[in-house]
Amino acid sequence: MSVLAEVFAELFSMFAGDARLSLGALAVVALAAAAAWFAAPLVAAAVLLLGSLAVLVVNVMLAAWRQT
Amino acid sequence: MLEWSTAAPAISSAFLASLVEVVEALTIVLAVVALRGWRPAITGTIAALGTLAAIVLALGPLLDRIPLHVLQIVIGILLLLFGLGWLRKATLRAAGIMALHDEDAIFAREKAELGAEVARHQASRDWIAGMTAYKAVLLEGLEVVFIVIAVGAGRGLLIPASAGALAACLAVLAIGVVVHRPLSKVPENTLKFAVGVMLSTFGVFWTGEGLGVDWPGGDLALLGIGLLFLATAALSAMSARRLAGAAA
Numbered sequence: 464m465s466v467l468a469e470v471f472a473e474l475f476s477m478f479a480g481d482a483r484l485s486l487g488a489l490a491v492v493a494l495a496a497a498a499a500w501f502a503a504p505l506v507a508a509a510v511l512l513l514g515s516l517a518v519l520v521v522n523v524m525l526a527a528w529r530q531t
Numbered sequence: 532m533l534e535w536s537t538a539a540p541a542i543s544s545a546f547l548a549s550l551v552e553v554v555e556a557l558t559i560v561l562a563v564v565a566l567r568g569w570r571p572a573i574t575g576t577i578a579a580l581g582t583l584a585a586i587v588l589a590l591g592p593l594l595d596r597i598p599l600h601v602l603q604i605v606i607g608i609l610l611l612l613f614g615l616g617w618l619r620k621a622t623l624r625a626a627g628i629m630a631l632h633d634e635d636a637i638f639a640r641e642k643a644e645l646g647a648e649v650a651r652h653q654a655s656r657d658w659i660a661g662m663t664a665y666k667a668v669l670l671e672g673l674e675v676v677f678i679v680i681a682v683g684a685g686r687g688l689l690i691p692a693s694a695g696a697l698a699a700c701l702a703v704l705a706i707g708v709v710v711h712r713p714l715s716k717v718p719e720n721t722l723k724f725a726v727g728v729m730l731s732t733f734g735v736f737w738t739g740e741g742l743g744v745d746w747p748g749g750d751l752a753l754l755g756i757g758l759l760f761l762a763t764a765a766l767s768a769m770s771a772r773r774l775a776g777a778a779a
Binding site for chain 1: 620628743744745759768
């Protein structure tokens with residue numbers, strides 16, 4: 464039973480180890496999906512790429528700031 | 532016909548990611564060997580590999596039934612979450628904000644924990660040791676299985692990606708058997724940084740394709756996206772180090 468629990472905990476941490484990062488990435492995907500639907504696919508591509516980079520930068524800088 | 536512009540990133544991602552995971556599993560298996568010998572370590576490892584094989588055999592036929600664009604978007608999002616997680620950790624470690632992964636320290640800790648656990652359960656020492664090896668190989672192996680499926684399934688590259696992962700397993704096992712100690716010299720954070728960049732790149736690329744994006748340059752866009760992730764993560768690491776250093 465504990466092995467199963469550990470497997471599920473591992474699976475969860477694989478994709479949502481840092482809740483802010485995961486929520487940020489999912490929000491970017493949702494924005495990109497909206498852009499693909501209402502605007503153009505290339506706008507969605509830009510939102511997806513730049514948004515993902517922004518989520519990474521903000522998350523890393525917040526971690527550094529919390530360290531100070 | 533195998534397209535190398537697509538296959539090479541998939542194979543190298545599977546190889547490098549598996550290298551990291553197998554090194555981590557090997558550290559724990561070697562702790563089991565040091566305490567209880569090869570028998571429970573090998574039994575636990577073989578049982579875990581059997582479980583992983585069963586998972587792959589169960590998931591494989593299901594993947595063929597899922598429409599490609601659905602597969603791309605689901606796997607793309609999972610890869611993006613997984614890849615950004617690795618890249619975040621590797622960036623924070625490169626910036627000195629998070630402690631580096633130390634295989635020697637993990638080996639010593641696992642050995643001490645397992646020793647204490649074994650001492651508490653006199654009658655089932657080999658069972659506990661075998662279960663420790665089983666859990667280590669299963670949990671690290673799950674990540675390998677996910678990466679192989681994620682980088683391989685969207686483009687029919689499951690076999691090349693599996694070959695990349697298998698090559699990493701064999702390389703680490705061969706070195707591990709020869710040196711018989713944790714592979715602490717492996718530049719794990721550099722590998723994690725590179726793999727984080729690759730997985731995030733695939734994540735963005737496939738999520739985009741799933742959303743109907745026709746990437747400029749086709750598969751070559753992977754290179755451009757990867758370079759952007761690499762540059763951004765490297766700059767973030769430098770800025771974070773400066774910010775943390777300025778406050779110290």
